[in-house]
Amino acid sequence: xxxxxxxxxxxxxxxxxxxxxxxxxxxxxxxxxxxxxxxxxxxxxxxxxxxxxxxxxxxxxxxxxxxxxxxxxxxxxxxxxxxxxxxxxxxxxxxxxxxxxxxxxxxxxxxxxxxxxxxxxxxxxxxxxxxxxxxxxxxxxxxxxxxxxxxxxxxxxxxxxxxxxxxxxxxxxxxxxxxxxxxxxxxxxxxxxxxxxxxxxxxxxxxxxxxxxxxxxxxxxxxxxxxxxxxxxxxxxxxxxxxxxxxxxxxxxxxxxxxxxxxxxxxxxxxxxxxxxxxxxxxxxxxxxxxxxxxxxxxxxxxxxxxxxxxxxxxxxxxxxxxxxxxxxxxxxxxxxxxxxxxxxxxxxxxxxxxxxxxxxxxxxxxxxxxxxxxxxxxxxxxxxxxxxxxxxxxxxxxxxxxxxxxxxxxxxxxxxxxxxxxxxxxxxxxxxxxxxxxxxxxxxxxxxxxxxxxxxxxxxxxxxxxxxxxxxxxxxx
Numbered sequence: 001x002x003x004x005x006x007x008x009x010x011x012x013x014x015x016x017x018x019x020x021x022x023x024x025x026x027x028x029x030x031x032x033x034x035x036x037x038x039x040x041x042x043x044x045x046x047x048x049x050x051x052x053x054x055x056x057x058x059x060x061x062x063x064x065x066x067x068x069x070x071x072x073x074x075x076x077x078x079x080x081x082x083x084x085x086x087x088x089x090x091x092x093x094x095x096x097x098x099x100x101x102x103x104x105x106x107x108x109x110x111x112x113x114x115x116x117x118x119x120x121x122x123x124x125x126x127x128x129x130x131x132x133x134x135x136x137x138x139x140x141x142x143x144x145x146x147x148x149x150x151x152x153x154x155x156x157x158x159x160x161x162x163x164x165x166x167x168x169x170x171x172x173x174x175x176x177x178x179x180x181x182x183x184x185x186x187x188x189x190x191x192x193x194x195x196x197x198x199x200x201x202x203x204x205x206x207x208x209x210x211x212x213x214x215x216x217x218x219x220x221x222x223x224x225x226x227x228x229x230x231x232x233x234x235x236x237x238x239x240x241x242x243x244x245x246x247x248x249x250x251x252x253x254x255x256x257x258x259x260x261x262x263x264x265x266x267x268x269x270x271x272x273x274x275x276x277x278x279x280x281x282x283x284x285x286x287x288x289x290x291x292x293x294x295x296x297x298x299x300x301x302x303x304x305x306x307x308x309x310x311x312x313x314x315x316x317x318x319x320x321x322x323x324x325x326x327x328x329x330x331x332x333x334x335x336x337x338x339x340x341x342x343x344x345x346x347x348x349x350x351x352x353x354x355x356x357x358x359x360x361x362x363x364x365x366x367x368x369x370x371x372x373x374x375x376x377x378x379x380x381x382x383x384x385x386x387x388x389x390x391x392x393x394x395x396x397x398x399x400x401x402x403x404x405x406x407x408x409x410x411x412x413x414x415x416x417x418x419x420x421x422x423x424x425x426x427x428x429x430x431x432x433x434x435x436x437x438x439x440x441x442x443x444x445x446x447x448x449x450x451x452x453x454x455x456x457x458x459x460x461x462x463x464x465x466x467x468x469x470x471x472x473x474x475x476x477x478x
Contacts (some may be wrong), residue, residue: 098125
């Protein structure tokens, strides 16, 4: 690692407030492990990613017609958008298409219409892409619904609608309606809004029960957050019922952050003869993350080790993972009593509260974030250089949860930087978990005893001497 890149990793804003962000939020004595709610996680990503993320993954394009020429664009002008739409795009701060937009937008705007299945995560510009497609697609002179977009939750629908409203700011004749809970419409009245976005249940009611939308007049159907949709009770079947009412020539746009088998089976029922855009996933590697474990006797012993490590925690920024809300609340309070500035993040907070905590952490107001698994996936804070597993992740059977472990320590070592992970071991069972993780990832761990905590401080401070010692203790006794 160069001196410049290391300096960039540690150059974070000094803490400007002594306020502890977890104060004022209720804590809980529940012992249940926090589970990630996919819909909440997606909304959280939308709230904290106001600009495009730097995605290094390559885009793979599979065309329905392999003989058709493949078009991509480097500028929005190449799309020959209406002037008012181009003005809206630039007004939102988009200077050039993102990587996925380069390939997706020509397909979305093509004539004749083309169907598309696309893999795209939050922050890559996919919402802006299909919003632009819908705004370009509608005929303002036709006062009926032409574009239909469904999202898995009320909050996600509102977020997408805000993007459409912003981008269509200079298109006064194009109207948007929200098919969401609480938005009561008069039965039998036909909607005049050209674009409708909503949740599957309400959209289905508007099409069938209340007859507000004529499904046969829909010419573009967008299904967003498909993986979240599948995980939400009933949404998959409702989406299929809506799809069955649409005309055969309706353009289908299907988006999902992941492409597991269940998502593919769902997509096959929705999108005929699709073009496919997916991210070429880089190998999940731990090469840039150096990992340790520390032998401790009990919770208080782990806390002492953490306090000894605290100088290393605040070199840049650190995330400390606990399994339960109760443990996270105890740890944050204990660190605060020791005079440390920490933030607390757990699923008991609203998504908006969580977003506010992450923004404070990202800006450097707090350099240490204590969290449960609600922050283990998808949250990129470039300055994070150290992850501590105060409690090791386990599944319902008490075995190592390797996926969660990977997601947790993956919060460091971002964007090609070097990261560090420290695991607290306090029993033979947790040592067994370490062994399971070690075997799963086929890697070596370095035992960092309590009397050698200063080693990681030295390693993090002087990158030119990274890991001059590379030993492995064969006897895993605790």
